[in-house]
Amino acid sequence: MPMFFAAACVLLVAYLLGSLSGSLLLGRLRGVDIRRHGSGNAGGTNAFRTQGWRFALGVVIVDIGKGALAAWLALRIAPTWAYAAAALAVVGHVWPLWHGFRGGKGAATAVGALLVLWPSALLPLLSVWVLVLVITGYVGLSTVLAAASLPAWAAWEGADPARLAFALGIALFLAFTHRANLQRLRRGTESRFDRVRLFHRRRAGA
Structure with a gap:
């Protein structure tokens, strides 16, 4: 696979992984959109305040996990672009393609990337x-x-x-x-x- 194509695929996948919002995916299972509650932010803090610690824990696990996965894939396929992939996963969390470009603030996803890269x-x-x-x-x-x-x-x-x-x-x-x-x-x-x-x-x- 040509390196440029591999890098492009890794960066795209990183953004798409970042777009999988933990709070919104888990919220669908309980029929709630936390963007309509509390601060309106689709992140772990608002999840904790409006839905409780168990829901928030699930949100944080998903959001950290997708950052770690994006970084891990990048290291194995296009390591030169690993930090760029991590950054795009964070961008995807904030502006998620799957959720109308209204997501969280990116901290947990960044922590997931750091867990792998740094x-x-x-x-x-x-x-x-x-x-x-x-x-x-x-x-x-x-x-x-x-x-x-x-x-x-x-x-x-x-x-x-x-x-x-x-x-x-x-x-x-x-x-x-x-x-x-x-x-x-x-x-x-x-x-x-x-x-x-x-x-x-x-x-x-x-």
Whole structure:
């Protein structure tokens, strides 16, 4: 198979895999479209808030899995294009062909791709996410700041240009997909998970 054709097929498949939205596929099984509930976003956070943790867990597994699968296929068929395929899987999640181009925000799919392509980034990424979440209670802010840590981690590791470009691209893209969260944060209207704010609870109980 000519390399150009193989790469084109891998990139197309990556986008189509990304377009398989976990929340919308599982929502059909229970007769609900979560884009009509809560924040209107077809992602794991809105799934958790509107449908409960079991449904949200299924959503996250599907969304992480498709990112991992897209990256895995790319590594085996067109490894030079692996990070581009991962990026297209994330794009497919945000603008899914199968669901009217209205999807989620891409974080879980990006994590799935990192699991295959760059597993050493997961610990610092998740550490930043958890730390910001337990301090602030804001999931969107936690995701944006965790993604923003990726370029710094790539530079610290001495990453190659493809990995560094992916890190920068994902950081900027997730900031873009979470722009509404950031705007609500500035206005003071962003939803907060107070139950996870460990430091706040300690001060309140003191």
